[in-house]
Ligand SMILES: Nc1ncnc2c1ncn2[C@@H]1O[C@H](COP(=O)(O)OP(=O)(O)OP(=O)(O)O)[C@@H](O)[C@H]1O
């Protein structure tokens with residue numbers, strides 16, 4: 001997998017089901033770029049899967065996204081982001097701070113996603129993976145929402161920009 005080279009100050013939104021490889025991709029980039037709900041759920045409850053902590057994790061994420069975009073720092077959202085309303089909130093923040101918004105779509109086949117999920121330490125219930133995979137938007141949908149560039153992880157030759 002080739003990591004993308006992105007212009008400074010970009011908001012990069014990863015979009016993909018659990019197990020599709022978002023965090024593995026994010027690990028190609030500097031650690032401070034990464035904003036991740038799992039991390040904040042874990043900090044709040046000792047358990048990254050504890051969904052009762054999602055509201056507080058989302059608040060922490062919003063604070064960090066604003067703090068970083070205000071300073072023109074590239075920021076990478078490592079969450080599923082399969083719901084349009086979640087992406088709308090992120091796009092609104094990028095617009096507010098006048099930063100480019102880019103999406104990376106993890107259009108990994110369901111079978112591959114399920115197999116990757118099964119093989120790792122933190123296994124998400126397969127039904128959840130299936131449901132979220134079915135919600136994956138098309139690249140055209142992401143463009144119409146306002147993402148200036150949409151990369152598909154399935155593309156063999158990932159373009160390099162910036
Ligand atoms: N391109 C790849 N080829 C093969 N295995 C991969 C690839 N990308 C990720 N994996 C493996 O798949 C598993 C899931 O990857 P990862 O944890 O990055 O998914 P994720 O999208 O971040 O999931 P979650 O939303 O639950 O955090 C890991 O064990 C990882 O090593």
Ligand SMILES: [Mg+2]
Pocket residue numbers: 022023024038078
């Ligand atoms: Mg992850």
